[in-house]
Amino acid sequence: MNNAQWPRLNLAAGPVDVAAKTLRALSQPVLYHYDPAFIDLFARTCELLRQVYRTRYDVVIMQAEAILGLEAAAASIIRPGDTVLNLVSGVFGKWFEDFIRRYGGEPIELAVPFNEAIDPADVQAALERHPEISVLSVVHSETPSGTINPVREIGRVAKEHGVITIVDTVSGLGSELLSPEEWGIDIAVAGPQKCLSGPPGLSLLAVSPDAWARMENRTDPLRGSFLSILDWKATWLEQRRFPYTPSVSEIYALESTLRQTVEEGVEAVIARHQMIARACRVAVKALGLELWPAREAIAAPCCTAVHLPDGVTDEALRGTMRDRYGVMISGGYGELAGKLFRLGHMGIAAHPTTLIAQLGVLERSLADLGHPIAFGAGVGAALAELAGWDDREGLGTRDSGRRGGGA
Ligand SMILES: *Cc1c(COP(=O)(O)O)cnc(C)c1O
Numbered sequence: 044m045n046n047a048q049w050p051r052l053n054l055a056a057g058p059v060d061v062a063a064k065t066l067r068a069l070s071q072p073v074l075y076h077y078d079p080a081f082i083d084l085f086a087r088t089c090e091l092l093r094q095v096y097r098t099r100y101d102v103v104i105m106q107a108e109a110i111l112g113l114e115a116a117a118a119s120i121i122r123p124g125d126t127v128l129n130l131v132s133g134v135f136g137k138w139f140e141d142f143i144r145r146y147g148g149e150p151i152e153l154a155v156p157f158n159e160a161i162d163p164a165d166v167q168a169a170l171e172r173h174p175e176i177s178v179l180s181v182v183h184s185e186t187p188s189g190t191i192n193p194v195r196e197i198g199r200v201a202k203e204h205g206v207i208t209i210v211d212t213v214s215g216l217g218s219e220l221l222s223p224e225e226w227g228i229d230i231a232v233a234g235p236q237k238c239l240s241g242p243p244g245l246s247l248l249a250v251s252p253d254a255w256a257r258m259e260n261r262t263d264p265l266r267g268s269f270l271s272i273l274d275w276k277a278t279w280l281e282q283r284r285f286p287y288t289p290s291v292s293e294i295y296a297l298e299s300t301l302r303q304t305v306e307e308g309v310e311a312v313i314a315r316h317q318m319i320a321r322a323c324r325v326a327v328k329a330l331g332l333e334l335w336p337a338r339e340a341i342a343a344p345c346c347t348a349v350h351l352p353d354g355v356t357d358e359a360l361r362g363t364m365r366d367r368y369g370v371m372i373s374g375g376y377g378e379l380a381g382k383l384f385r386l387g388h389m390g391i392a393a394h395p396t397t398l399i400a401q402l403g404v405l406e407r408s409l410a411d412l413g414h415p416i417a418f419g420a421g422v423g424a425a426l427a428e429l430a431g432w433d434d435r436e437g438l439g440t441r442d443s444g445r446r447g448g449g450a
Pocket residue numbers: 057108109110135182184185186187211212213214234237
């Protein structure tokens with residue numbers, strides 16, 4: 044094996060490749076967390092996060108991988124005996140049920156096949172049938188299925204029924220133009236390691252006033268816990284103190300990655316993900332492969348899930364792509380294992396050059412495995428779809444003059 048970085052391209056479904064600028068930020072000397080310079084940096088990071096979330100709500104940066112944020116939302120919001128409508132269109136939606144039960148909630152499941160999306164009309168019907176529902180949980184972007192749920196419409200229905208919504212947008216933030224206010228989201232949970240191209244290790248929450256009220260007004264508010272969102276309100280939001288030492292280096296990286304996002308323009312980052320995803324789907328179809336999502340309208344911008352073709356196993360395809368050509372992609376997860384593979388285009392990997400390389404290696408690998416391939420069919424279709432791309436401009440980037448601002 045040669046000495047190049049290996050694998051050459053991390054095109055997995057997260058964590059994804061991180062920009063050199065972000066890596067430099069990560070390597071800065073560690074500050075004392077009460078050093079005024081760190082307090083300033085943390086405050087600036089929260090402001091940037093609000094811009095990326097397009098929200099005036101409070102944001103909370105919890106200090107562990109996004110699963111912490113999801114469990115914290117469940118632990119803080121769900122009271123024993125609460126009825127929770129859990130929308131399940133994939134692996135992460137199903138897993139959330141464990142959190143609901145752990146915190147004493149009674150889940151009502153509204154499920155669709157894992158290549159489908161939740162219909163807001165079904166949510167409406169469920170809320171009317173069960174007026175006892177007070178909380179709704181939904182995954183915005185079901186990364187393992189490469190599908191997306193219509194959270195804006197679901198949130199509107201939930202608001203009409205006075206229901207608190209917990210939304211897993213770990214791989215959704217940066218891929219669709221969401222806003223917690225506009226979408227009726229009470230607690231949004233994202234992570235830096237998907238469309239924002241940061242390293243994993245933090246949970247990025249946006250919290251509505253209704254969510255704070257519900258957390259505070261329960262008889263036993265969750266406090267004094269690593270899972271407590273209220274602890275962050277009582278410390279950081281109200282007094283610029285921390286409940287415990289934050290992950291200083293991860294905050295450096297997050298500030299850098301959020302700043303890069305804002306400098307490129309949130310809309311531009313989203314347009315870039317959507318355009319690359321569209322080009323990827325065009326290529327997949329041109330290769331005669333079948334998209335996993337039942338309809339293109341529900342295909343996620345963060346990754347493209349594809350049925351494994353007959354006679355090609357997950358191990359063989361991903362093994363060839365990685366071991367022979369140095370391109371790491373993700374396979375199926377949980378009950379989807381062995382059924383699909385996922386082409387990755389999150390964060391800095393949502394780029395034409397990277398997509399074309401990935402598609403070329405996919406074509407070569409399928410041919411190596413004996414699958415009939417017309418070389419260039421996928422690459423050519425994607426190239427046609429990408430007509431007009433100019434990397435100097437980005438996509439709809441208005442702020443390119445402000446680039447190069449820092450670490
Ligand atoms: C990545 C991701 C998470 C976080 O889970 P990890 O696999 O532990 O990183 C949660 N929800 C969704 C939808 C995700 O894509």
